Amino acid sequence: MPTILHLDMDAFYAAVEQASKPSLRGRPVIVGGIGPRGVVATASYEARRFGVHSAMATAQARRLCPNAAYLAPRFDLYRRVSETVMGRLRELSPLVEPLSLDEAFVDLEAGGESDRLAGLEPAEVAEAVRGIGRELRRDIRLATGLAASVGVAGSKMLAKIASERAKPDGLVVIEPGTERALLGPLTVRTLPGVGPATAEHLRRAGIATVAEVEEAGEAELIRLLGRAHGASLYAMATGRDDRPVVAERDAKSVSAEDTFEVDLTDRAQVRAEVSRLAERCVRRLRDAGRSGRTVVLKVRRYDFSTLTRSDTLRAPTDDPAVVTETAQRLLEGVDTTGGVRLLGVGVAGLADFTQEDLFAQAAAARTADGGTGADGAAAGDGELPGAAAGPTTGPAVGAAAGPGTARTAGGPGAGAGGPPGPGGAVRSAGGRWWPGRDVRHARHGHGWVQGSGLGRVTVRFEEPDSPPGRVRTFRDDDAELEPADPLPLVPGVLPPPER
DNA sequence: TCTGGGGTCCTAGGACCC
DNA sequence: TCTGGGGTCCTAGGACCC
Numbered sequence: 002m003p004t005i006l007h008l009d010m011d012a013f014y015a016a017v018e019q020a021s022k023p024s025l026r027g028r029p030v031i032v033g034g035i036g037p038r039g040v041v042a043t044a045s046y047e048a049r050r051f052g053v054h055s056a057m058a059t060a061q062a063r064r065l066c067p068n069a070a071y072l073a074p075r076f077d078l079y080r081r082v083s084e085t086v087m088g089r090l091r092e093l094s095p096l097v098e099p100l101s102l103d104e105a106f107v108d109l110e111a112g113g114e115s116d117r118l119a120g121l122e123p124a125e126v127a128e129a130v131r132g133i134g135r136e137l138r139r140d141i142r143l144a145t146g147l148a149a150s151v152g153v154a155g156s157k158m159l160a161k162i163a164s165e166r167a168k169p170d171g172l173v174v175i176e177p178g179t180e181r182a183l184l185g186p187l188t189v190r191t192l193p194g195v196g197p198a199t200a201e202h203l204r205r206a207g208i209a210t211v212a213e214v215e216e217a218g219e220a221e222l223i224r225l226l227g228r229a230h231g232a233s234l235y236a237m238a239t240g241r242d243d244r245p246v247v248a249e250r251d252a253k254s255v256s257a258e259d260t261f262e263v264d265l266t267d268r269a270q271v272r273a274e275v276s277r278l279a280e281r282c283v284r285r286l287r288d289a290g291r292s293g294r295t296v297v298l299k300v301r302r303y304d305f306s307t308l309t310r311s312d313t314l315r316a317p318t319d320d321p322a323v324v325t326e327t328a329q330r331l332l333e334g335v336d337t338t339g340g341v342r343l344l345g346v347g348v349a350g351l352a353d354f355t356q357e358d359l360f361a362q363a364a365a366a367r368t369a370d371g372g373t374g375a376d377g378a379a380a381g382d383g384e385l386p387g388a389a390a391g392p393t394t395g396p397a398v399g400a401a402a403g404p405g406t407a408r409t410a411g412g413p414g415a416g417a418g419g420p421p422g423p424g425g426a427v428r429s430a431g432g433r434w435w436p437g438r439d440v441r442h443a444r445h446g447h448g449w450v451q452g453s454g455l456g457r458v459t460v461r462f463e464e465p466d467s468p469p470g471r472v473r474t475f476r477d478d479d480a481e482l483e484p485a486d487p488l489p490l491v492p493g494v495l496p497p498p499e500r
Numbered sequence: 501t502c503t504g505g506g507g508t509c510c511t512a513g514g515a516c517c518c
Numbered sequence: 519t520c521t522g523g524g525g526t527c528c529t530a531g532g533a534c535c536c
Binding site for chain 2: 033038039040041042058060061064101194228229254255256257258259305343345347
């Protein structure tokens with residue numbers, strides 16, 4: 002029965018920016034890294050007509066579509082819009098599995114909507130879920146002003162294929178019995194888990210379509226791709242996909258990484274950046290109320306070769322000093338001559354408890370001290386993080402971002418629409434006035450940065466519910482100009498304001 | 501002026517234990 | 519004197535996804 006729904010917001014980041022900035026509606030908009038090493042996160046449909054797509058180097062996008070608006074992402078804003086959307090989905094069913102800010106599965110059988118579906122014939126179910134999908138798309142447009150595409154089918158894979166076919170701004174329900182005929186002629190790339198490498202592998206074996214995967218048979222696929230991959234691929238190709246919709250999965254790792262605008266060659270600077278990233282990673286870890294045992298250092302060299310080094314501690318930690326120390330030690334074993342393009346620090350092997358809990362546990366075990374009490378917590382005793390690490394003070398991160406630091410992440414890459422990062426780290430790629438950022442001018446009101454440089458900043462003054470606005474240029478130290486929070490999207494996208 | 505940042509899962513080999 | 523088999527944990531790398 003078609004009771005699994007997949008929702009996918011159309012060109013989400015770009016669509017949010019267009020809803021936020023009236024002058025960009027109907028125009029090509031590209032959201033992503035705007036520095037020399039940036040890539041496209043989302044291209045609006047207008048930009049896609051020029052051949053621009055996700056994951057393309059922004060430099061190439063600029064060649065293909067020089068007149069597009071190039072904006073740095075504002076994740077805080079996207080997250081807020083996303084929460085509105087996910088809230089609508091949870092009204093359909095408690096079983097909602099977000100895949101990203103703009104995508105989610107919903108199991109309609111698990112929710113209130115199951116009453117609407119109970120006891121219906123297959124054709125009636127299809128009709129009923131079509132109604133649910135229609136209402137959902139309308140609700141989301143009312144609540145956010147944005148277009149969503151919806152697919153409904155009997156499995157996750159098919160629901161996702163359905164929403165893909167529904168794009169843009171559509172609804173597709175795959176009726177029971179039509180699945181095989183629909184899948185057969187599609188390219189293997191349609192199947193989840195088949196990327197460029199697997200597709201090439203299969204192509205060399207003469208397999209290009211889903212039907213050919215099925216003809217090859219499970220044994221052959223396992224021979225070609227290995228046990229897990231081969232078996233799951235065969236199942237998918239034959240339309241068998243019983244993966245359940247799973248709400249709220251706990252994260253298994255947390256990381257922070259930066260690509261630099263210019264490769265780092267100075268070892269001291271590499272060390273400083275590793276400390277910065279360790280701090281950032283731990284901040285996220287703690288925000289999530291987690292701790293972890295395995296510290297991972299990632300290094301991408303000038304030639305794009307990438308390596309990781311990891312170390313597993315005796316007990317989970319969320320101590321910045323321990324993570325920093327460990328990452329620095331791992332760095333000592335890495336040759337960075339020739340230059341470093343990217344650095345990353347991650348923590349895996351996450352535990353649900355924080356360090357404070359551990360200490361509390363250990364303390365409780367000591368006081369309780371009843372014979373067998375010396376297990377679990379005691380195993381880590383003496384190895385407790387914080388106690389384990391030498392220095393008790395954190396590394397000197399204040400020195401991390403020297404004026405020479407050129408970081409692709411730019412303002413919003415790290416802060417994502419929030420404040421551009423604590424401590425006034427030096428930002429490149431537009432600094433304080435990065436393109437797309439909302440601002441307020443004492444006399445001209447609300448607007449956004451269209452561009453900056455050479456001591457000037459150009460602002461377009463408009464709001465989500467205003468007509469397209471005018472552009473003015475200021476000195477970038479103009480006292481009347483200040484950063485501002487994004488305004489709500491909706492009023493502007495509802496019927497034109499009466500003014 | 502090629503190639504982001506946040507993740508997940510799988511594999512393979514070695515250490516170690518029973 | 520030669521040499522089990524299974525299981526778990528760890529490390530490193532790679533494919534994939536959005």
